[in-house]
Amino acid sequence: MFNKKRSLAAGALAVSAAVVLAGCSGGEPEAGATYDPDEKVTLDLAFWGNDVRAELYNEVIAAFNEEYPNITVNSSFLDFPAFWEKRQTEAAGKNLPDVMQFDYSYLRQYAQNGLLLDLEPYLGSVIQTEPLAQNILDIGVVDDTTFAIPTSTNAWGMYTNPVLIEQAGVEEFAGGSWEDYTDWMADVTEASGGSFWGGSDYTGRIQNFELQLRAEGSYLFSEDGEPGFDEERLTEFWESGQRIRDGIGVPQQRVEEILPLSPFDTAIAASELTWDNFGSGYLGNLGEGYTELGLVAPPVTEEGAKDLYLKPSMLHAIAANTEHPEAAATLVDFLINSPQSGEIFGTNRGIPASETALEAADLDPLSQQIADYEASIADRLGDAPPVPIVGFGTLEEKFRLLGTELNFGTITVEDAVSQFFSEMDVVLNQ
Structure with a gap:
């Protein structure tokens, strides 16, 4: 019988030490923080990928700014290993980017150490939930709290x-x-x-x-x-x-x-x-x-x-240290749910998890085949396992x-x- 300790031992995973340091030192945004649509806000957005994905993000950010001209989004990207190495350093200094493309395998660690924003207050209001099936929303839940929203799915x-x-x-x-x-x-x-x-x-x-x-x-x-x-x-x-x-x-x-x-x-x-x-x-x-x-x-x-079960190809999460939680949630909603996001990204991030984004995406034959496959296994799809x-x-x-x-x-x-x-x-x- 294995008895998993509630506290995370240093060395259990390569990134544990840096993350635990950040988790023990607080960094939660002040309660009641609100979003003023006339206030000039700057958000940092980080993702892993290449030059092709970076250009797609630039196009989506430009579309986002047409609707939210007061929110400036500064984006940066690295390859996958370098992305998480940098997040470790930022986590130790309580300085994670406001919005992050997130990987499923790191979700529990960052969530349980207080590094990610609780998204529950924004679900159904700032972040639309109707375009996302409940079993997809559940993927981003750790300890009964939603900390991330799937961008895309695979099976x-x-x-x-x-x-x-x-x-x-x-x-x-x-x-x-x-x-x-x-x-x-x-x-x-x-x-x-x-x-x-x-x-x-x-x-x-x-x-x-x-x-x-x-x-x-x-x-x-x-x-x-x-x-x-x-x-x-x-x-x-x-x-x-x-x-x-x-x-x-x-x-x-x-x-x-x-x-x-x-x-x-x-x-x-x-x-x-x-x-x-x-x-x-x-x-x-x-x-x-x-x-x-x-x-x-x-x-x-x-x-x-x-x-x-459906697994997220990737998710989007917000740092607990953000000074603009509602503006960050607005950006997350746009990146996941907007038709502009679906049209621009297509399947670059996987098959869109959001129905509104998926309807706007132009699927190539292979992407359509994958979408059809996921529909064909509906009778075998159960709840996703815990994070x-x-x-x-x-x-x-x-x-x-x-x-x-x-x-x-x-x-x-x-x-x-x-x-x-x-x-x-x-x-x-x-």
Whole structure:
């Protein structure tokens, strides 16, 4: 049994120390702060991305200023790792930007340390909630309080390569159990004559384990950081991948040779289970000769189970240290809900979570395919799990590394399970 400590231990995650310092020192805006539409206000906006996304933000800010000429928005961007390194430093000094593009994996840590503004007073008034489904709004909730609003959504799915499937002379995966999927992979691998494989060992991804646990009525981790599985269940999961590791899936040595690309990116695997917003990257990497991909639902563990869920591609949050909370909330609403935002950004940030933004977006064929896919799995969509525990990224990476060792044959399932539970013991602060 794991007893997660309420206080966050320094070292549980790389960013913990800086964030805890800020959380312990206050920085909440004064109660009753109001927004004067005639007052000149300046807001800092930070996001991760590249020059293309930066130009889109500039266009959206220009549209925002047409409606709110009194609010000056100073934007800045970095790549993803550098973005969070800078946030750590700012958090320690209680000087976070007013509005931030936010990642799901950091939400609990920043929220629980008092670094993010409680958005509840602005929901339904400054920040429109009608265009956002309740299960989407719930994604930004930590400890019964809304701290962030999803900008866009994605869901777990299976991409398939129609070119390889045609070459193999097999049909598209028609759905079924995990064993059915393994059988399908075996058919593709055999039919290819050694030139490509049906897929990779899906037991190396913690999300596939989560999918099975959710179908069984359990979870990876509870709100309090309690695991929803034991050693026996993890052993069963990793043992289920042995057939794939015995020759059905891409050999690990081949996987290592093509890094940082994946077997699916390089057309040596006919399928890959992943988040549905990876599609454009796949098409770009596959290159000439690829104009479309297959996108189907993952295998089924239990018929009728609500095992899938919508995850935010990203969110927007407001710093607790902002001096202009209502103006910041006005900007967040525009970035998420406005038709101008949907029209300008399109799917650059993922499929828009807001109906008003989505209706205004011009979806390319792949984006429309993803939107249609998310609509097609509505019957399998359940409530999103709690916001990831502090340290989830560490455990996800450990899971992946152990999966790699299993594929190399350098570790037994028993040892892999033991190592993962030892890592959990450290991360969850027993």
